[in-house]
Amino acid sequence: DESSDKPGGKRRLLIVIAAVILLVVGGIAAAYFTGLMQPIIDLVLGKHQAPEPQQAAISSQKAVFFPLEELVVNLNTGGRKSIYLKIRVSLELSNADDIPRIQSVMPRIMDNFQVYLRELRIEDLKGSVGMYRLREELLARVNAAVAPAKVRDVLFKEMLIQ
Template sequence: MSEDEATPEGAPPKSKTPLFIGIVLALVGCGGGFYATFSGMILGGGSENHAKSENEEIKNPFADIAFVEIEPMVISVDAQPERRILRFRAQLEVPQSYQADVTKLLPRVVDVLNSYLRALEVADLEDQTALTRLRAQMLRRVQVVTGQGRVNDFLIMEFVLT
């Protein structure tokens, strides 16, 4: 089939000029949008906005933390018919400015943890989600003993039920 047969008689042939103009304008628009985003004119992602001055120091987020180790604990868990043993070891993440205060309060922290862990049953310890739940409970108890803002996190290093 030729072009003459496809167009009805008396109709002018179709021009492809609008199609080419549309493609060129689309490419120019895409290029302009890319440049505006990449240079930071849009969304503020440019390097000029985030550049640090020479006098400004980059702060290390790990410079202010310290870890206080809690002595390993061995706790008997009363399970019928045999006794089971829980070996537990943890560390506290604290700001360096409070490290001495938290170390001074370690006997109270150990007492609270010991009391809490002895009150648990074997079923509480064997659940798959138990460690996350227990960690949150112990962190809250330690924060109550040491005071607000002195303990950032509670890290369980060893948790073995034998």
């Protein structure tokens, strides 16, 4: 190995090895911080256990549903023919004690929903992706309005586009 006897050859080899180690460590760190390694870590540490059926039934019974008033808004059509959205949702709460808080800020919740829904376009509501985004946006807006109370989910009871 004449190339390894050269001072530049050993230096180049050390740089390549250091770069590979840096890439591997960076990849592991990225996987850890994005949560991709969490199932593996839980499995190794023994934390990953399926909930017992009895516990799952008890936790689902604790949910409280709070229906909201029906909303009818016209969607953003950019000046074309008016398109209306009629929507009825229920809020899933983890604690019945949060109902008075929800009722006390109901005007704020309805205003947040109205303002957001009026800016939607028909394309925003197409497909399951559109429904998912709508659910996530409504959930974020209602949780901002009712804090410190917590809404688990926004459930669609009715949705009609006309």
